[in-house]
Amino acid sequence: MDREVVERARSGDQEAFADLVHQISDTLLGVARRILRDPTLAEDVLQNALVTIWRKLPHLREADRFEGWAFRILVHACYAEAPRNRKWASAIRVLHADVASDVDDIQKIADRDELEQAFRRLPLDQRAVFVLHHHVGLPLVAVAETLGIPDGTARSRLHYATRALHAAFEQARAAQDLREGRLT
Amino acid sequence: MNDKRDFDRAVDRWLDDGSDATPPDVINVVLLAVRSTPQERRSWWPAWRTTSMTSSLRVAAVVALAAIASTAVIVTFGPAGSGFGDTTARPQPNPALLARGYFVIGAGEAVELEATRQGSSVTGRMAVSAQGQNEPYAFSVDLQCAATTEDGLVMIGGVTTDATGQEAPQQGTWAGIVFERGSPVGASTWHGFQSNAASCLAFLHEQDRRERSTHLGPDPDWTDPVEGTVELGP
Numbered sequence: 001m002d003r004e005v006v007e008r009a010r011s012g013d014q015e016a017f018a019d020l021v022h023q024i025s026d027t028l029l030g031v032a033r034r035i036l037r038d039p040t041l042a043e044d045v046l047q048n049a050l051v052t053i054w055r056k057l058p059h060l061r062e063a064d065r066f067e068g069w070a071f072r073i074l075v076h077a078c079y080a081e082a083p084r085n086r087k088w089a090s091a092i093r094v095l096h097a098d099v100a101s102d103v104d105d106i107q108k109i110a111d112r113d114e115l116e117q118a119f120r121r122l123p124l125d126q127r128a129v130f131v132l133h134h135h136v137g138l139p140l141v142a143v144a145e146t147l148g149i150p151d152g153t154a155r156s157r158l159h160y161a162t163r164a165l166h167a168a169f170e171q172a173r174a175a176q177d178l179r180e181g182r183l184t
Numbered sequence: 185m186n187d188k189r190d191f192d193r194a195v196d197r198w199l200d201d202g203s204d205a206t207p208p209d210v211i212n213v214v215l216l217a218v219r220s221t222p223q224e225r226r227s228w229w230p231a232w233r234t235t236s237m238t239s240s241l242r243v244a245a246v247v248a249l250a251a252i253a254s255t256a257v258i259v260t261f262g263p264a265g266s267g268f269g270d271t272t273a274r275p276q277p278n279p280a281l282l283a284r285g286y287f288v289i290g291a292g293e294a295v296e297l298e299a300t301r302q303g304s305s306v307t308g309r310m311a312v313s314a315q316g317q318n319e320p321y322a323f324s325v326d327l328q329c330a331a332t333t334e335d336g337l338v339m340i341g342g343v344t345t346d347a348t349g350q351e352a353p354q355q356g357t358w359a360g361i362v363f364e365r366g367s368p369v370g371a372s373t374w375h376g377f378q379s380n381a382a383s384c385l386a387f388l389h390e391q392d393r394r395e396r397s398t399h400l401g402p403d404p405d406w407t408d409p410v411e412g413t414v415e416l417g418p
Contacts (some may be wrong), residue, residue: 012223018215023212030204039202043210050214051221058223111194112201135199150362150372150391156290156408157349169191 006063009054017054024067025050027136028074034131035078037120039049049077068146074127075147082124110172118168119161126161129154262330280417282306282330282340283363286355289371298360299327299340301417306330306340310361314372316352321349321374325359329384332391338363339388344375357389362407369414370407 001023008016028049052073060069089182119127134142144154281300291296292314299308306329313322327342340362344353353359353375374391382386411418 014215014218017218021211021214025206026204029206029210031355032198033202033204042209046206046218047210047214051217054218055221055224058225108194108197112198115194115198131199134195149406150374152290152371152375153408156293156372158289159292165195166191167318169194174188 001066006057007061008055009158010060012061016056018067021050021056021166024070028070031071031131032078033126035075035127036082037116041081042183045074045077045081048081052077068142071132071146072148075132079124094107107172107176110176111169112182114172115134115165118164120160122164126157127158128166130161130165131136148182198214214313256324278302281415282308282417283338283361283414285412285414286418287414288373289373289410290408293373295339295361297327297371297414299330302331306342308340310340311376312357314318319349319351321347321352323347323349323352323355323359329388331388333384333392336365337392338348338365339392341374341384341391342389343384358384360388360391362391363414363416364407365416366370368409368411369416371410372407372413 001020005016005019006024010019025046029042029046032045032049033039036042036045038067049070056073061064119130124132128147129143132138132146135138138146140154140158141151143158144151147154199238203328226414230339278381279300279302284298287294294313295310297308297310299306299310306327308327308358310325310327311322312325314320323344324346325342326345329342330338330346332338339360339362341358342359344359347353347355357375358379359375361371361373379387379390381390
């Protein structure tokens with residue numbers, strides 16, 4: 001992120017802000033999509049977050065911290081939007097015989113479905129920590145700093161999220177082993 | 185080990201699914217909205233400035249803080265024992281309990297803690313141990329300072345001693361704990377963030393400021409509820 005562009009946007013330069021939007025929107029959308037599990041909702045949240053970033057940019061004291069600060073605004077926008085949206089899009093996957101004929105493919109799809117369902121059961125704050133750590137690749141300390149929470153809290157949220165997903169993964173594998181046992 | 189690798193691969197595949205390309209109309213809507221949305225003007229926030237303040241701003245901060253000092257409890261600056269506007273010598277009060285207990289928080293961090301305050305001096309010890317993401321870790325903290333924020337969070341900090349495990353802070357670095365009063369009491373440890381704070385109080389101030397720096401307010405679930413016994417002083 002170009003520090004000078006951030007500073008110009010912070011001073012009210014709308015062209016500079018447009019540059020920032022083009023640089024960061026895909027990354028922010030990726031985070032929102034993964035936290036919310038709803039592409040349409042993620043786009044709405046991204047729009048809200050970007051406008052909030054524009055409004056609050058004068059409050060950002062250090063231009064070098066723009067990216068982490070933007071993540072934080074985005075996550076808060078996810079928190080704000082999610083409870084209002086009662087209808088969650090379900091990730092229904094149609095299994096075509098030619099796609100899922102291989103045992104490995106079946107396993108991968110089963111894993112993904114179990115992980116998806118387990119992730120959707122997690123509270124948003126745990127999802128946010130998990131996505132920032134595993135998808136964005138931030139170390140836990142950076143996740144904590146980005147979200148404005150103590151690092152102990154970030155650590156515990158990641159622990160709970162990982163434990164739930166791991167249990168779902170184990171369940172998918174056990175179910176598959178059972179199916180294979182039945183078939184052989 | 186295979187199981188962990190399989191799990192990591194499955195998570196990566198699932199997380200990477202889908203496209204992150206922002207549709208152009210989404211960006212256009214934002215840029216249109218920005219044209220008619222004014223930016224917020226930056227407000228002067230005197231209480232959380234540190235050593236970079238000029239002397240005139242520091243004087244102004246003292247005046248502002250003195251105006252509200254009757255009910256607010258503030259983080260103190262400078263050497264241990266000094267506070268804003270405190271120039272009168274007072275007899276040392278009896279030791280008072282800051283916090284004491286044995287409890288578990290968050291991702292299974294077991295904490296044993298006893299901290300007392302006598303005047304401006306804080307003494308005590310905190311021992312932390314946990315299973316960790318990859319391996320167990322444990323460390324002790326020689327407690328040296330404490331502060332209470334305006335919204336009632338109790339922060340206690342000190343120097344790390346006897347550290348083992350990957351996730352433990354390095355020996356000699358600052359570490360601490362923050363409590364949130366309530367039923368149950370909430371707590372969270374501070375020990376992963378690399379701090380260059382010159383003093384224990386500066387470390388607490390830095391941790392607190394880190395969480396409030398963007399004016400979005402603290403996260404509603406800032407601490408985790410403790411399980412076990414914890415007693416906080418008045």
